[in-house]
Amino acid sequence: MPKTLMISIDERGVARLALTREDKHNAMSAEMIDELTEAASALGSDGRVRVVVLAGAGKSFCAGGDLEWMRAQFKASRAKRIAEARRLAMMFKALNELPKPLIGCVHGSAFGGGIGLISVCDTVIASEAARFGLTEVRLGLIPATISPYVVARIGSSAARSLFVSGRTFDAAHAKSIGLVASVVPAANLDRAVDLEIAEFIAASPEAATRAKALALSLAPPITEEIIESVISQLADSWETTEAQAGITAFFEKRRSNP
Template identity: 70%
Template sequence: MTSQTIHIAIDERGVARLSLTRPEKHNALSAEMIDALTEAASDLRRDPGVRVVVLAGEGASFCAGGDLGWMRAQFDATRAGRIIEARRLAMMFKALNELPKPLIARVHGNAFGGGVGILSVCDMVIAAATARFGLTEVRLGIIPATISPYVIARIGEVKARPLFLSGKVIDAWQAHAADLLSRVVPEEALDEAIEAEIRHFLAASPQAAARAKALVRSLGMPISDELIDHVITQLADTWETEEAKEGVTAFFERREPSWR
């Protein structure tokens, strides 16, 4: 697989480092990156030599959410076009969520919107104490629809409500209290903490770990094709509202939306 948006390196132990490589864009999710991550999840799933996957971002941020160009294209697209793009994103999250290998998120800098969605499909999330998090979509007049099944599966409805409804940005300790994060460590200790967890996962039988992950998923919140269709429709409906038009326009014009 060739892509300028991600990079995969696999060491002799079978630990795959899956890196988001758009540092100049704070690893925002473009159409190319979405496709590359979906393909990477498929490749890593099929590789019997891969035991553990660490997902990280290069540069100053983990993932700042949707790419501005990609967002602008959604604003100008037809309803059918928006549904196609929302499904592209949904299939990426589904592929990562169903990866039959331990998936660890290494989080630093900002994780907003789709970045929170990515860490929500990981089995363990270790974040630097300096990291910040936010489901900021409502500040643009839209909703975190495509990622919502995975975020709610991770933190539950009660803890999701204030984050979904306000769009506020929270620090790492608040994100840990909300169950978005497994551990918070000083930024300089991030790699050491990741390595410690890798050793635990490598001690497990690969096939048993895969079966255990599938078992846990089967007993948790079901994320069916019907649910994915539902949230995609919700997003398409929201993009057609006047507030979405105002919020996204205000964002690109670098001004406050009318409701503020």
Template identity: 60%
Template structure:
């Protein structure tokens, strides 16, 4: 399968490198990338030859979050269209979270908003020292809705509340302390650290690995269809607010939003 916004390459061991390939947009999650990531998660999950997946990105950033041009389109859409688009985004995170393979993130540069969501559905996260993180949605008058179940499952409500509300940018060491990141290394040793992480899964029975992942998910914070549906509604609601219109307009007009005047 040939994709336009991602690339999937496997080696003879069954290790797949799943690469985000929109470097000119800092790998922001466009409608097409959302669809392609959902599709590839299903394909890799069903492929018995795949032993582990590395999620990485080209360019300066891991993922800048949701594509703002895609978000902007929601302001002129009707409610059913907003719900449909929010659902597609939510189903992408669900597909990656439930993929029955080890998913290891190789993180460099910035990971904001939906980028933190992508990290949160990974089983292990190796980040370089200079990486920056942030749940930046409220700066745009939005909320981190569809990623919220996975971020809270990862970090816990107490840690997430101030990060959700303040949209504060934080570094790799703080991300590790919070539990978002598993390991922080120098950029020169990033690839070696990722390789060591994925190689560890090759000693385990692949079927048992998938079942163990499902077991852990079943005992953690329940991310049910009802929970996901509620986040979809809240994202659609947020797209309908005056604050969201002002925040996204301010970004495109290269000015401060009204609440920062």
């Protein structure tokens, strides 16, 4: 049984995959990363599953990387950082290539890796109160591991603005750049997701799997070379003076010098 996720499958074949580290705003730990990778494999091969809904329990969808996981990277060797970045990259790859429709249900905060999770979904419904951010540069880092999926989702122009500024933005802006498909009042979020589920279930299961593979095959490929390149760039960024200062300040809950 996973410790950081809750997985259920109903009689229609709808699998609900919920992040359950509510006390940490569903920030991704090493354990959650592994469990999400395993869940993608299990749900993808389960003949009962017609569609998967990815959501976060508690107040947030996903706040990005777990503080203790980040602290471990701060102290780790370059080889260890690369290994951990590869673990994260393989999780995003597994979810991106999940051979079932994947619907994101987003509320509260979605930052960093949370936006990576959104970007590998086939469609995303967000609460109008949701907030988003790719804030890595404010710590002296870069959004490297998630970047192939984010750029594939929102395009280079929007990604450049958000990657470089690290600004936070609202659900309306997320919809305008294509990060999410629909924005609804919080009270209507579950209903909106149910309507989306019905659309996917109306499709023939095998045809839906083939259609998703077709769409992925026609998009610019996210190759092993690209994944290794962004992993290496992330490792480089961890070694900069800016990152060391920014992350130290973050842990000490103070502002770093620009």
